[in-house]
Amino acid sequence: MRPTKANTVRIIGGVWRSRVLKFPDVANLRPTPDRVRETLFNWLGRNLAGAACLDLFAGSGALGFEALSRGAASVVMVETNPAALRALRENATKLGAENVTFVRGDALEFARGERSRFDVVFVDPPYRLGLQAAALGLVAGLLAEDGRVYVESDAVIESSGGWAIVKHARAGRVHFHLLGREPDGQSGISGHV
Secondary structure, eight states, X not given: OOOOGGGEEEOOSXXXXXXXXXXXXXXXXXXXXXXXXXXXXXXXXXOOTTOEEEETTOTTOHHHHHHHHTTOSXXXXXXXXXXXXXXXXXXXXXXXXXXXXXXESOHHHHHHHOOOOEEEEEEOOOGGGOOHHHHHHHHGGGEEEEEEEEEEESSOOOOOTTEEEEEEEEETTEEEEEEEEOTTOOOOOOSOO
């Protein structure tokens, strides 16, 4: 199915600022809103030069392409839906994006088997699937020493189980969090997500 105007998202900063990404009609695919991305990337620092990023539930690719636009050295995008993955590849070609790797498969399986370390991990699965807690339990082993994890959900995430909430905000029904490791280095998170 061809994307409609409603099936677009704009890159808001960096070298591709104002460029438009198209994505297909796919159940539960919900790009992170502009306002939320602006806040997130302000938290991370406008320039991500040299950062290795993982967009674990890539969807539209808004977070991963935004990171590349702002200087990330590399981004791995994991997506299970073939139509969404095809759109990600088409957008990368349109942008001339380099240093992006696409993985077709289950995000949790990828996180279980991956051995690379990332400076920033984006965890934004479809809310109704309730995958945030499971993903957080797995990405702890993928995070670089001073890395950060971005988590988006429809509820507040409580700090515990090895994660510290660095920042938290809300935009409408969207709760978004920037997490870091607790000093003891344990992983996992409890509470409701």
